[in-house]
Amino acid sequence: MQCCCEEGKGSSVRLSGAQVDLDLLNEVLAHYREQEGSLVTVLQKAQEVYGFLPLAVMRHIAEQMGVKPAKVFGVATFYTQFRFQPVGKYLILLCQGTACHVNGSERIETALCQELKIKAEETTGDGLFTLSNVACLGCCSLAPVMMINGRAYGPLTPDKAVSIVRDLAKKEKALVKEGSENEN
Ligand code: FES
Known part of the structure; x- marks a missing residue:
């Protein structure tokens, strides 16, 4: 998927505290965990799985990929392609x-x-x-x-x-x- 950038979006983002099944991401993380520079891809895959990026998912990705949560939030909120609230049917x-x-x-x-x-x-x-x-x-x-x-x-x-x-x-x-x- 192509992306379009809009720097500075992060400050106005409302993150969702929705509880979700983190196990749904196991396969994606197993595949990309060791690949350098794959954070955006992992976030894209996570959004495909959940429809948006809940806070718990971004924390989980940070933990599993060995990066700081701030980095994951920073990358996710940099791109307009990512959503942080549940989407409609x-x-x-x-x-x-x-x-x-x-x-x-x-x-x-x-x-x-x-x-x-x-x-x-x-x-x-x-x-x-x-x-x-x-x-x-x-x-x-x-x-x-x-x-x-x-x-x-x-x-x-x-x-x-x-x-x-x-x-x-x-x-x-x-x-x-x-x-x-x-x-x-
Ligand atoms: S589908 Fe290519 S510009 Fe809209």
Whole structure:
């Protein structure tokens, strides 16, 4: 995954004290522990496993890799690709890479933010959607593109993006309704 940097983000980061199963990281740590310069890769893998980087996970990584926790926090908070709070059921990765940018990704972002009533990097109050701006997703021919839980959607227009998100929200509502009917 490519990364984009934003120095100084660390001071405003809210870390999550969520309790998680640290054993899920055993395989990753066993593989990378001895590899010099692999801290960013380990953090990326950890985020793939947990969806974000809880405080306990960063402490565990520091301990297992023999580096100071401050170094792990420093590296993690340096890169905008890392998240420190749980994400919604649907993680929307909106590409802001060059091809997507010139094809209107900012308009897509505005439309999604309006629809979801959140800003980028936030999660909706119902816990359904997190919107995150990312660098090139590697499918520029679809620009402008977004990826939701691993599936790429593009080329997008603001209306198309909103309708995709609305369909997912509708599907979720139907699932909740079905669940409550089955209970009765
Ligand atoms: S720039 Fe958006 S997918 Fe490459």
